[in-house]
Structure formats: structure tokens, C-alpha cells
Amino acid sequence: MYRKPQVMQQCDKGYTMENTDSVGGYKRFERVYPPAAIPEGSVLWFPQQNNKLLVHVHDDKISLLEGDALLIASLPHQSPLYIGRLNGQPCLATIIDPDASLPEDWKAIGLRELYRRTTDIEYNIASYAAQLINWHRISRYCPVCSAPMEPVPGGWGRRCTRGDYSGYPPVIPAIIVLIHDGDRILMGHKPGWGDRYGLIAGFVEPGEMLEECVEREVKEETGIAVTDLVYVTSQPWPFPSQLMIGYMARYKEGTFQPTDDELDDIRWFTRDNLPELPPPSSLAYELITLWLKQQSVKEDAK
Template identity: 40%
Template sequence: MALISNPAQAAGQNLFLFSENKLLVCAGNQSELPPFEVFERCMHHHFVCDWLYDSDYEYTAARLEKDVPVSSDFCWLPLRSVFAAASPFAFEASRAHALLNWKGGVRFCSHCGNAMKDAEDETARVCVQCTRRVYPSLSPAIIVLVEKEGKLLLAKHSRRNTDIYTCLAGYVEAGETLENCVAREIKEETGIEVTNIRYVTSQSWPFPDQLMVGFRADWKSGDICVQQNEISDARWFSKDALPEIPKPGSLAYMLITGALEERRNRE
């Protein structure tokens, strides 16, 4: 069904109000979302940058101006914390954030340059001039935990999250299978080859539009030689002597703790 951007038709069971990568929740109960009156006040005071009503999942979502004042009844919760808490509205929040990111990026037609509007019959944007349709897009990426003789391969990135060690990851290139991407990224970033590549789980990561696909793999050959423009350090870590790892809610955290839990079950 269509996305609706008529304020008179805002409706649904849930209201998602975002500021950057944070979600507004009730201060007394962070699993509770604000009532619709808050959205109406934000519209009245022109705090809303963009918004939509998703009739498929019956929620309204809006992106607010940065540093919007909120009452003590509410607080901002990092969106990754919603994932970590396995909130009952985590899926809708992820979808809402991704759709707002997508909508904000397709205001003008890439073919003729004219304005885009919401389609009336489906989740799409339509050019007002040439009628070209654009649909929400995803950027698939792999993330992989490599093991060797009971140790985990973890790396520090050169440009982000430089205080933690995490799993290797990268975007899928045109023509690649997911397994091809796993092998290529590990070879490029660390110089090693892997075998026994196996799927574990996936996660929507709407920052802005990623679909993370998680794998585990086993070392096959080679010594670590990092790609320095991507990785500042990579090492094999014993499972009982891990460095600081990503926070709960991330797929990297799930892969690492899943491997630890598997080891405990075997012992």
C-alpha cells in the first residue's frame, strides 16, 4: 500500500519520532511510545522535517529538527538500544527510520530533475514530470566472525568505532554472492583465506539503509596482513580474553556472544 503524507490522515497504532539516530520514548517506561498529541504539537511548532504514515504496518513516523526541546515526560533513546532490548516495536522502528532516510534522499528525479511525490498505490516515489518510479532500496552487507583453533579474528577499523574490536564486514559488490563477498572482504582486509562459510542470521541496520547478513567462517590459510586504509589492527583473540567488543543490539555482538555461548555448551 501507499505511504500517506497528508497530516489529516496521520494514524496508526504507533508513533515514531526520530532526531538523527535517536527515538523519542516515554521517560517512565522506555518500551512505551509518545501519544499522537506529541506529533500534532511538533507539526504545529514546525519541528517536523519530514514524516509519513505507513498504512501497511499502521504507524506514523517523523524526523524532527535537531535539538528539539522535549518535556521531562519523554527522553531520546539511541535506536540501537531498541534493537538491544528486543523491543516489540523494533521492526517497525527500523522500517520507519529506513523509509524516512529513503524518502529524504529521493526528493528529485534522477532522470529529469523534477520533483518526486509519494505514489498513491504502493510504497514508491513518482516523478511529477516523467512518472519515473523509485522504490525503497537496500544496501546488502556481510559481517563475519572468523575462527581458528578456538580463537576469534577481531579487528579495529581505521575510521569508525576505533575504540573497539569487532567482526570484519563489507558491502556486497555487483555480481557477487554473499559467500563470495565474505571470502573477498576477509582476504582484502586481513590477507587470510577462509573455508566453511555458513550463514547465521541477518539484521536490518537503517543507518541509513543496510541489510546486514551475518556469517561465521573458519581459517584456511595465511597470516594476518591488514589493509591499513580500512583496518588499523587485527588479531586472534582467545575466547576468555576478549578486548572491548561492540554493544548489545549489533549483529557483531550477536555473532561474538553466540560463539562464546556455543563454547560454553560444549564444555
């Protein structure tokens, strides 16, 4: 079993994330569960076509589609899901027929492409909508007996009409960890990554605590041991349903041993010689940015 780390501390409040809108702002979104009745009047639409979100584009500026039922009435679509309210305004998700031709100023945009082109809260709702739509797509038939599934009232759960199975929208936890020794961070390289290095990450196994997962993944991928685990923040990663859980951990002991085929190199970096970083939409980037801020606060204090 996992032994609790000796130092378990909160992230210093002086180093808060820039991306606080996704946490603080998200409080303004209130989830709604079936069988809530879809309100009449203007709503925010999260329609998907071919796994992309349909948005309004004007002068290269993206905005969510807003309007009543007539907005999508002329397009073949599935019955909308009432998923919540943003500042009191109802939010509806639906699927538009893959072949339907769209109004001229609408555009289908993938979630990765949408990142930072809309507000964080709108992006989070779009990712929630995409996951619920995906859940309805994959839960039509029972995985045990293939009978049709039906909704469980009061939530997004679905159950087999023969009664031998029930399921809920999947959330798949995965950890990602920034390993440091105080002044440097340890990053890994995979074949085919070019000059880019990244943080260690991996899926949580059944029956495993998050801290156990951090220690195991680091050990499996690098051969080294870490200590002083600190939880930092998390990020829904809707490709298709991960929840990334971000940690920082201090290097304890060991040298690099490629114990599986994943990494071909690990290397220490100081803040002045960082390699090409993961994309800004990732939690890895957020953890590295936070660590850099901590370094400059340390530097200023000297």
C-alpha cells in the first residue's frame, strides 16, 4: 500500500495559476440533469457535427451559437440534451446530421482548435457537451447482453432494459507529474518527438491511489524514485474522456533505466535551457509555467 509522503503541502498561494477562470469561472455553470424540461426561449447551443463543435464566425471571431429552437430547426438533428445553465442561460447539446449543409457564417471547429479562442468556461462546457454526446453514442446497447439501454432518471446514467448492467459517462483519470530537484526539472523524450521533451504521465490503474500511480509511472518509465508529492491542479482532457491530475514531485534516487519502450531519453533542464515545450493547452505546460514562476520568486527572494 501507498505510504503517505512526509511532506504534503498546499501549493503556495503566491503562485496561483493564470488560468483561474477555468476553476473560479466554472462555478457560474450550473449542471442540469434529465429529465429536466428544456426551457423555451433563447439558449446557448453546443451542436456537434462530425465530432466538431458548430460555432458562429464573424470577421475571424468565434462565438457560441445562441438562439431558440428555430436556430437548428432546419438542420436534421438528434433530440437536444439540456446540460446546464451558464449565468442562468440554458445550454443545449445536440448532434447535427454529418451531411447537413451549414449556414454560411457557421463553422465546425475541433475542441483542440477551439482552445483559447473562446473563454475557458465556454471551452469547458463545450468539452462537457462533447463527452455527454459521446456517452450517448457509446451507450445505446448493453455491453453485457446487447439489449437496448435506457436513461436512469436524475442523471446521465443509462441502464440495460433487461436489468443486468448500468453505466455512467466515463471519466478516465491519468496523472501527470513535474519532477524537480529544487533547481532543475526532469523531462522525458519519446522516439519521434524531435526536440520536444515532456513530463511523465500515465493512466491510473484499478485499485490504485493517485500518489501510488505517480510513483509507479515514474518508476516504470524512468527507473527513478520520487518523493514529496504535491497535488497542484487538474484538467479535463476530453479526447475522449480523460481527467488529467497534475502533481509536482521531488527527485529522490535512481538513474535512468528505460524499463519499457516509451522513453528513449530523460534529461535535467534548468529554467534557462528548457527544450521545446508541450502545447500551451496542456496541463504539462501549465505545470512547467508554474514551476518557472516559483523559480523566479525564489530568485527574487535571494
